[in-house]
Amino acid sequence: MIEESYDVVVVGAGPAGSLTAKTAAERGLRVLLLERNQEIGVPVKCAEGVNKEIEQFITPDQKWICAEVKGAYIYAPDGTRVVMSGEKMEEVGYVLERRIFDKVLAHEAARAGAEVRVKTEAYGLIQEDSYARGVVVRSMAEGEMKRVYAKVVVGADGVESRVGRWAGLNTRLRPSDMDVCAEYLMCDIEISKDHSEFFLGNEIAPNGYAWIFPKGEDSANVGLGIGGDRSGEGHHAIDYLHTFVQRKFPHGKIIAEICGVVPVCGPIRESVTDGLVLVGDAAWHVNPLTGGGIIYAMRAGTIAGDVIARAVQENDVSKTRLLEYDKRWRKEFGKRLNTGLKAKEFFFTLSDADLNNLAHSLQGIEIQELSTWGLLMELVRRNPRMLAGLAKALL
Numbered sequence: 035m036i037e038e039s040y041d042v043v044v045v046g047a048g049p050a051g052s053l054t055a056k057t058a059a060e061r062g063l064r065v066l067l068l069e070r071n072q073e074i075g076v077p078v079k080c081a082e083g084v085n086k087e088i089e090q091f092i093t094p095d096q097k098w099i100c101a102e103v104k105g106a107y108i109y110a111p112d113g114t115r116v117v118m119s120g121e122k123m124e125e126v127g128y129v130l131e132r133r134i135f136d137k138v139l140a141h142e143a144a145r146a147g148a149e150v151r152v153k154t155e156a157y158g159l160i161q162e163d164s165y166a167r168g169v170v171v172r173s174m175a176e177g178e179m180k181r182v183y184a185k186v187v188v189g190a191d192g193v194e195s196r197v198g199r200w201a202g203l204n205t206r207l208r209p210s211d212m213d214v215c216a217e218y219l220m221c222d223i224e225i226s227k228d229h230s231e232f233f234l235g236n237e238i239a240p241n242g243y244a245w246i247f248p249k250g251e252d253s254a255n256v257g258l259g260i261g262g263d264r265s266g267e268g269h270h271a272i273d274y275l276h277t278f279v280q281r282k283f284p285h286g287k288i289i290a291e292i293c294g295v296v297p298v299c300g301p302i303r304e305s306v307t308d309g310l311v312l313v314g315d316a317a318w319h320v321n322p323l324t325g326g327g328i329i330y331a332m333r334a335g336t337i338a339g340d341v342i343a344r345a346v347q348e349n350d351v352s353k354t355r356l357l358e359y360d361k362r363w364r365k366e367f368g369k370r371l372n373t374g375l376k377a378k379e380f381f382f383t384l385s386d387a388d389l390n391n392l393a394h395s396l397q398g399i400e401i402q403e404l405s406t407w408g409l410l411m412e413l414v415r416r417n418p419r420m421l422a423g424l425a426k427a428l429l
């Protein structure tokens with residue numbers, strides 16, 4: 035079998051993998067970035083919404099931005115609308131065109147010096163003693179298997195990650211740990227072109243929510259996620275979406291349909307082992323309340339690339355050395371993931387009537403210049419009895 039050798043091999047060219055590869059290459063490492071699909075960023079399995087924190091990683095470019103979003107409309111089960119807007123809101127940001135955005139990130143990794151290989155799937159881990167030493171890959175173009183040796187293996191292979199499992203890390207998700215999602219790209223529909231819309235309610239999306247993210251004048255990502263443990267025969271995510279769309283956009287046109295899974299269980303227990311690091315969805319770097327993971331994937335990738343570069347230069351890629359990555363991402367955003375998990379778990383205990391009452395309690399006030407955290411606190415202040423449990427969990 036052909037053998038190759040790099041400092042780092044990154045499995046998966048989503049935002050997490052590309053940012054890891056870019057950062058490690060910028061610091062002088064020889065990096066191989068692998069993607070099993072023939073085209074990076076395709077198929078899109080995402081609603082494509084991000085907040086403005088993305089500007090910390092990349093300069094906005096109209097090439098990969100479909101819409102700029104100034105706020106959000108949140109609808110209670112009875113239709114009561116809560117308007118959120120203002121620069122501090124997490125809902126203010128962009129709707130991306132990920133088929134382009136993901137490619138741009140991979141370009142940046144390549145320009146920094148990483149080698150990018152598409153149609154190449156990692157099949158197994160090469161291990162010696164307790165250390166990950168590389169991956170076995172198969173190129174779909176050439177049909178041949180190769181052993182790719184590396185000082186550090188990065189699992190950036192998304193929610194269905196196998197890399198972590200191969201190394202013995204516990205990445206198993208129970209149905210209740212994930213949201214299962216279905217989404218249509220629709221056109222010929224009447225939408226707000228500068229606000230995202232969220233719809234709550236047990237009949238709409240049990241243990242989840244439905245969304246409309248604008249992608250232009252008359253087109254949008256229209257989707258929903260439900261708790262994985264709420265999915266079953268006759269009530270899969272796609273069944274709920276069908277009902278939602280029939281009611282909301284009976285004459286809209288469906289251009290594409292996707293389904294996918296998001297890990298919504300809060301931070302993983304271990305994200306590193308000897309010679310191996312997990313980033314992005316593979317390490318459950320997703321806010322359990324919103325299901326958003328793009329920015330966390332980019333954050334984690336940047337930290338991972340930096341720590342890996344220094345570990346390789348120091349010739350120490352042990353778990354103990356790589357734990358710096360684990361500590362840094364937990365410090366940067368671990369608390370947000372934990373808070374998101376607690377808030378999600380609390381909101382799932384509420385009935386539709388409770389959700390209606392919460393929305394009514396916000397009527398008449400302008401929710402501007404309030405962070406998502408600020409909104410939760412305002413809700414607690416206005417509904418101290420109902421939200422006593424939430425206040426206890428958050429404070």
Ligand SMILES: Cc1cc2nc3c(=O)[nH]c(=O)nc-3n(C[C@H](O)[C@H](O)[C@H](O)COP(=O)(O)OP(=O)(O)OC[C@H]3O[C@@H](n4cnc5c(N)ncnc54)[C@H](O)[C@@H]3O)c2cc1C
Pocket residue numbers: 045046047048049050051068069070071075079080081082083084154155156157190191192193215216217257293294295296313314315316319320325326327328329331
């Ligand atoms: C329906 C849906 C809607 C979402 N909406 C949003 C949203 O609006 N905003 C937001 O922030 N987040 C959203 N998310 C979550 C977001 O898509 C992820 O958090 C984000 O893509 C994580 O990036 P990643 O790089 O970790 O993984 P991914 O983007 O999943 O990339 C992993 C890559 O690894 C490749 N790969 C896997 N296995 C192998 C292998 N063995 N060998 C080689 N390559 C491999 C895959 O092909 C893939 O390209 C949504 C998710 C879903 C399912």
